[in-house]
Amino acid sequence: MKKKFHLMDVNELRQEREHALERMDVLIERAGKERRFFSPHEAAEFDQLEATVNEIDQELASREAKRTVDPALLPQVGDHQRGTSMGGPLERSNGLLAPEQRLADITPPPAGASTVGLGQFLRGVFTGAWDAETRALGIGTPSAGGYLVPEPLAVQIIDLARAQARVIQAGARTVRMDSATLTLPKLTRDPVPSWIAEHATVTESDPEFGSVQLEAKTLAVLVKVSRQLIEDARPEVEPILRNAFAQSLSLGLDKAALYGAGTATEPRGIVNTSGIVVYDMGTDGAALTDYKPLLQAYQLVLANNHTPTAAILAPRTLVEIESLTDSTGQPLQPPAILRDLRMLPTTQVPTDLTHGTATNASDVFMADFANLVIGVRTQMQVLPLQELFAANLQVGFVAYLRADIALIRPGAFAVIRGIIPPA
Structure with missing residues (x-):
């Protein structure tokens, strides 16, 4: 029986979503350890769980879209304690997304574009044999930096990485970067109120505003996959591949957010x-x-x-x-x-x-x-390493995206x- 998500409060929705994601991870981990595809029953269960997560995300996004908070505003004390977020309307470009919100909700697929699975895409990168569906999206010819992953697919992987990153689970927010740099406002000093007598002049106490600059830096991961898996690229392997890429990216985001050196090539943690x-x-x-x-x-x-x-x-x-x-x-x-x-x-x-x-x-x-704000470019590229792991009947894929991290209030x-x- 379909659950009535619109009758649940935000905390109940988040708990339901977390339970579904945990069960999806169990299914993926079990199949991965046993080196097999999903059984028909597992595949059906995974699809149902994924549908549940999508429905909850849509319900949360719908509620968030009704809020009138400007996404440029900074988080204020107590707001998270009331079970609300400062994400702002999803329709707004560069809105700060709360952990439960998805980049996919503000990154609609191109008009008329077909959905390409990660298995299909990686098989094309590996074999050079692109089917009609992928050719329609204009992929199959690498740029100087690699094969550009179709944005809807890249966003799926990034959203899954966000869901697995501990800093996101802890409450960090995400902002989409439409260019290599992005400036966000920050409040460096709060205004101070004062009690006054009748007809007395109010003491001036202006808030002080500053800014934080996000500059996209490259986060690269290496994922090794068996050649048989890529050549088959069956639908059952899609969640396993997505999770492998997302898990690697989530670990990279966590490490940078906590310990990043703040150099020209690494965010400041x-x-x-x-x-x-x-x-x-x-x-x-x-x-x-x-x-x-x-x-x-x-x-x-x-x-x-x-x-x-x-x-x-x-x-x-x-x-x-x-x-x-x-x-x-x-x-x-x-x-x-x-x-x-x-x-x-x-x-x-x-x-x-x-x-x-x-x-x-x-x-x-x-x-x-x-x-804590994580700025993410939604462009993602993949390079195949055909020969490096050939002795193990594996192919390596170097995937990389660009992101940066900043603390609004240290x-x-x-x-x-x-x-x-x-x-």
């Missing part, structure tokens, strides 16, 4: 952005013995008039937190303000960082992640540095 707040575990690091470091980081964000939406951390650190015990050996219960905070583990947070004499340190990122980000494992 959180740890290398001035203005963030840091809680240090000590000269040579220290193990977590209670929730105090997490509470201190939470307080640092609150002190800058923001409320953390999530914490991103290494899997090792998450297990250490879950293993905390009290004096009687019983599991240590987290304080109330941390109980509902999402803890998102990722291997993109290292556990071999140097902190003083320690060489096994790690970090925790706690922030209002709505203040004070919304706290990093706990120097967490080492218990002795």
